[in-house]
Amino acid sequence: MNDTSLAISKFSDLANPTRFLALVARVLPWFACLTAALFAVGLYLSFTTEGDYQQGETVRIMYVHVPAAWLSMMCYSVMALSAIGTLVWRHPLADVSHKAAAPLGAAFTLIALITGSLWGKPMWGTWWVWDARLTSVFVLFLMYLGLIALNRSMDDASKAARVSSVLILVGFVNIPIIKFSVEWWNTLHQPASVIRLDGPTIDPEFLWPLLIMAVAFTMLFFTLHLMAMRNEIWRRRIATQRRMAARMAGREASP
Amino acid sequence: MIALFFRDLKLSVRAGGGALIGVLFFMTVVAVIPFGVGPDLNLLSRIGPAIVWIGALLAALLGLDRLFQADRDDGSLDLVLMQETPLVLTVFVKCLAHWTATSLPLVIASPLLGLFMNMDEVAIGAVMLTLLVGSPAITFIGAAGAAVAVALPRGGLLVSILVLPLAIPVLIFGVSASYAAVQEPAPFMPPFLFLIAITLFFAVIGPLAAALALRNASD
Amino acid sequence: MIALFFRDLKLSVRAGGGALIGVLFFMTVVAVIPFGVGPDLNLLSRIGPAIVWIGALLAALLGLDRLFQADRDDGSLDLVLMQETPLVLTVFVKCLAHWTATSLPLVIASPLLGLFMNMDEVAIGAVMLTLLVGSPAITFIGAAGAAVAVALPRGGLLVSILVLPLAIPVLIFGVSASYAAVQEPAPFMPPFLFLIAITLFFAVIGPLAAALALRNASD
Amino acid sequence: MRLTAEKLAARRGEDLIFFDISFELHAGEAMVLTGRNGSGKSTLLRVVAGLLRPDRGKVEFRFRDGEESRPAHEVSQYLGHRNAMKQELTVRENLVFWRDFLGDAEGERGLSVEEAAEAVGLGSITHLPYGYLSAGQQRRFAMAKLIVAYRPVWILDEPTAALDTSADEMFAGLVHAHLARGGIAIAATHQPLGLRGAKTLVMRGFEYHEAEEVL
Amino acid sequence: MRLTAEKLAARRGEDLIFFDISFELHAGEAMVLTGRNGSGKSTLLRVVAGLLRPDRGKVEFRFRDGEESRPAHEVSQYLGHRNAMKQELTVRENLVFWRDFLGDAEGERGLSVEEAAEAVGLGSITHLPYGYLSAGQQRRFAMAKLIVAYRPVWILDEPTAALDTSADEMFAGLVHAHLARGGIAIAATHQPLGLRGAKTLVMRGFEYHEAEEVL
Amino acid sequence: MSHAFYVYLSYGIAGLIILALIGWVWLDGRARQAELKVLEASGMRRRSAAAKAEGAGQ
């Protein structure tokens, strides 16, 4: 009786990730194709639309920079949601989710930083200024790296997940700072023109490629996130099986 | 609770030499900067408040990572975690003790450093006041980092990395309030009130996060 | 000995999270500075070398005090003390491992930070060179302090009085050599040679003092 | 007054250490946990002490005839492998701190520090720094902690490790006095503890069996 | 080959802990130290291990028929109350480190890490971080350290604390094998160690008496 | 430098980072799958042995 209840509960423990893996296997090809298609359209549009009368050709950097910047924040929000999942429901999938998202977030933040400074050189005449928007994004980047380092330095996966979720939640204060830094402090950086309460103020000429690129980046993120989560689940299974094997070997050796 | 406060105070004075190392580090930082900017007294007094604040921020990091680790290593943390008194309160008291032992001396020493940096009286007063009000926030944020460090065998640099980004707002408002006190057009009160607000905010968030992390890190 | 070196390296990397940590730490410290002194690029590039050096000092201080304490607490120190290999050598190797794990990454990362601080190429090179040459001295001094901390249960105060004042000359010569490389009239070589001399001096004195303290400490 | 554990299961890292462990202890009863190294004794004690979240099951403490129920860890004192005393402080400072910090359970009175030191047979050296004591003396004072702040449930992990034979008797005396007062004690051990009438729970890793009352 | 202690006296802080302790151990002999808590067993062992300077007297190790004499601590392995292993490293990393760092005594060969782990009955878990082990498992691996780096003299402070009964036998086996190979062992203990033909030294604080060989 | 240079450089770098990211996730997945296969090959026996051992223990 004990044995069966144990078996069942263990099975149901696995059931969620297992079902998740099946789901991933089903949707992943579609996601990948959709992402590729969106990128094709987005890139085509972003190179064929007119340049800006003020910024000239460099406005095209926007189609990479802005989606990457948005994603860097969205990724952190996804991590924060997963962190709540970890702490409140103790769901293993939530652990996996925020652990897998951190490197992705770091990469997108890096893209936003690099394209931003590449845009800054022709526009502002300098690669880097320590203004509120730029620095808060840099801080976001550091936080991603810190979380990755934290996760790597603990080898009890579920404990690492719980502890880093606390930090993720505390670090979430940075997101509104990034978002509203341009309004709270006067900076060199552009104020929001797309995501604002009274509707976008941007020329539709730029809006379309921007939106399509943004959706493409988002799809890319979700595709990669699913893949990375799947990798992480596999990694944990391997670790569990190896430990089990070692335990059983010990059992046989010393009865 | 009062017992905890005094024990922690006693420990950091007796074992760590906490107060002194912070003050000495603080003075080292302040002593080195003039080499960078050169003997330009005007410039020195201009960047003075910023340097004092940065020094205080960095000095607060020393020893912070061991806030809970020492208790974990000798088993006291287990007993503390088992108590009925809300863990948040315990963490809060520990933070207060740590602040008293390490940051308060910095606040007290800051006028001296202000003199080194050739700051005028108003600026010195302003820096001292903002430090007094703002430095607890750093300790509270640090407590969250220290609680995370409990799950790690050793804390050290990692904790500072996790803590520093969060401490940036404190620094920004602390420094800008100090400047506002000296430079005419800018009003002193708004950033100062903001600093108070931040400290209060972190006085709640920090211990909460630390308690949460401690509960989850124990095994 | 090589085994000891790699074990200590592994320990600090494993627990702290890797070489990445040093760089990250440094970047965090540097990122904090502009918030204090403001985004004035000119000023930043002037205090740049001083900041980089302070960062190195801080990194060395964080965690250095536990250099021998960790070993004492788990009993390893006893076994180390019983060895025939001269204790000075053991201490020296431990210092090297600590330096490699915490200061070397800073040295390597310093050019990057120089860029952030808007320093020019010569200054960056000079800072990197002086850091490479000077930072071991800080570690060696710190080792003596750490050994005293083990020897005296209440040696905390002594440690801070010992380590920081001794480290100040290193800091001062390091920083002034970096500036001498940039500012015209001042010659680069004299402070630089002095820095080398200090490092060599402490490379001998530090481990010797530490070994002496450890021998008398054990009980 | 009784302590109940129902179908407890616990993990360490990812590994299941034990499952389906239940027991019930009434006022005045003691239980001894035995089993080979690594069989999960310390883990079970940490679960009871609320330091580890059980994977399944729960531990509860009911008193006033089952009317009132509290989480067990709030009415317990835990003595683990480590002594929870600071090397830098004197014995008296340590004990006074724990008395003030833990406080007594409602309506009860712990002993004074001096009486407690007498009770563990080391009355004269409370002025020494804790770090100056021998292993056994340190362990004895860790026990003194149990009696300066009264709690009805004692959770003891290898309490007599490092104790000499006369101290073993002293320990048995302490526990019997505690039980006589209506307390409850759970102890993990490899050596006989000399507790009369204590239940025994043998940990077997994945299995367990509850033995009859042994002498 | 023999280990001699002559008229040893030692202080802790200012207090004289013992004086006039002498003993001699030849190859293949073991000595058990007993005595109540705080009587100075650990202190004596630390003096023999060279970790404490004796107040008077000296400890020496002579071999090649008394021709060559070395300070005892250079030919000894010390197992104290604490295990001298790092929680952060795996068991294997810990053992490999001690093997490389300590090296073997000249002309001898310690066991490999795997063999040593087998010898302490925990062959399969050397890949786990040391901090993940139970108290008894940790102690067993601390013993494995004794056999990966061979030294003729073993100095053991309460070696079997935290060990279960099967491990006690394992320990006695290890020591007997060591003695059979011509080694020497000194152990402080409160529990019977099961060593056949070991001398006994009862520490009495200021007095001592050397008992006859007991079974 | 011409503006086009900045545009192409930023697209290039962004592309590079994204490709590296995709490559890393992909290769990581491949490696994990390979490990899983190896375990499966030897693991079936172990798991049944484990079940047996447990069954015998009860």
Ligand code: HEM
């Ligand atoms: C390294 C430097 C830069 C960083 C870290 C950065 C960061 C960001 C972030 C985080 C956003 C999203 C803000 C939001 O959703 O409200 C954003 C949007 C934007 N950035 Fe940047 N940026 C940088 C440089 C630049 C430069 C040089 C320009 C152009 C002169 C620029 C133009 C824009 C524009 C137009 C938006 C879209 C705003 C909107 O419509 O909401 N950025 N950037």
Ligand SMILES: Nc1ncnc2c1ncn2[C@@H]1O[C@H](COP(=O)(O)OP(=O)(O)OP(=O)(O)O)[C@@H](O)[C@H]1O
């Ligand atoms: N570090 C120290 N400083 C000062 N006195 C000490 C120190 N360590 C131990 N003592 C004292 O020395 C005496 C002997 O201690 P020792 O540790 O040798 O006893 P022991 O026989 O090993 O006891 P146990 O069985 O409890 O381990 C004790 O009275 C103790 O108080």
Ligand SMILES: Nc1ncnc2c1ncn2[C@@H]1O[C@H](COP(=O)(O)OP(=O)(O)OP(=O)(O)O)[C@@H](O)[C@H]1O
């Ligand atoms: N912190 C930890 N992380 C992961 N696993 C652990 C941890 N602590 C213990 N374990 C594992 O849990 C199992 C049970 O350990 P536990 O400490 O409960 O044993 P025990 O019965 O107290 O043994 P002992 O008699 O040696 O003290 C052991 O196999 C051990 O390897």
Ligand SMILES: [Mg+2]
């Ligand atoms: Mg145990």
Ligand SMILES: [Mg+2]
């Ligand atoms: Mg002893």
